[in-house]
Amino acid sequence: MIDLRETGPGAVPLDMLRRYLAATGWHVRASASEADSLESLAAKVLLQSRHGGSRNFEVYVSSAPDLEGIELIVPNSVQSSEYASQVGRVIDALSAVEDRSTFDVARAIREVAFDVVRSRIPDALVIDDSIRMEMAQSFVSGIRNVLAATANTELEPLPYFLRTKKEASEYANRCRFGHTFRGSFGFTVESPLEPNSQAALPGFAPAPPFERRVIQRMVRGLRTVSAALSADSTDPITESIKTGFNANVCEQFASLIDGTSPSGIAFDFSFSPEWKGTPAEPTQEAHFELGRPQVEVIREAAKLLRARVMxxxxxxxxxxxxxxxxxxxxxxxxxxxxxxxxxxxxxxxxxxxxxxxxxxxxxxxxxxxxxxxxxxxxxxxxxxxxxxxxxxxxxxxxxxxx
CATH class of the missing domain: 2.40.50 (OB fold (Dihydrolipoamide Acetyltransferase, E2P))
Structure with a gap:
């Protein structure tokens, strides 16, 4: 069982747990009378152990056929003295169902309200699990510029822009700088997402919010960089402005690498399950590495895009x-x-x-x-x-x- 005390009370907020369960196909048992019957042995035992039998939990079941009969007992108040142990049992159950560690499950729950970008720099630049202050400062400034430029391109997919729109700057400012992590020294950036309250229709994915589209564009753009390097041509980048990078984003990515870690930075993307996209849209984890070859190709692409008449x-x-x-x-x-x-x-x-x-x-x-x-x-x-x-x-x- 995960020890929630390691990260303090509220390490797995109740509202995030509920959002995560809803996003992954779990729901409160629909019928109140059915719920009151408490068919679950775990629920019966839990209720009988309380003075007066007061109910301070909900029973969640899954819509997946292979999870029929599995129930999650979820507390409905963080004030309960048993909150941490109850949530710990839920995480243990999800760990078994999803076949991943309790740490990864807890992290996924905490991050359900965000799409996450993790960046790692090479070990050679890390001394005693730390990096130079100027390197960290360069990364924070650089990644903000990348986010703003990508957001601006999502708003107006032109070969380049002269000024960053107010909406793009506001989006970049709303993003959060999360915990750094060990292992080649990593930075975490969280792009906030509003709750998905749209009713899902069979065969149709809800329109993703602007914040999700920005991160999707970033992933698509990095895919074109990989394709450009493989093809030894800038065409995959310069011919994909409508869905990928423009000159500004290319320039900001190149500046981020040059100013932080010229030998390269690795980028990992994970998407919240709350906004599931169409098959054509990236919503799965993705990994990219940007080093000198990638910087050279995106700088060349930026020059060609700047030369275009708008x-x-x-x-x-x-x-x-x-x-x-x-x-x-x-x-x-x-x-x-x-x-x-x-x-x-x-x-x-x-x-x-x-x-x-x-x-x-x-x-x-x-x-x-x-x-x-x-x-x-x-x-x-x-x-x-x-x-x-x-x-x-x-x-x-x-x-x-x-």
Missing amino acids: SWEETVFGRVIRLASQADPSDLTDTMGEREVAILWSSEATGDVTVRTSLSPSDYLQAVEAHAAGRPVAVSGTLERRGRRWVLINPSSFHFPG
């Missing part, structure tokens, strides 16, 4: 800060000369940037008036980033907003 439909709003005309601005009949304006535009995605666009003679004349009066303008079109230049092509709907 474009999307956008309405640019701001002040006209520059005018350039090859024709007489007042001659509305001259449609041959180019009339270019530069608009100072600010957005969450780009920050403050200067956007250039070519206008029709009539729109250009309005831009001249707006520039003289210091009035903002708005114009729609396809926004492209070409190197360091931002260009709006096919402009339309030029107007003075408000």
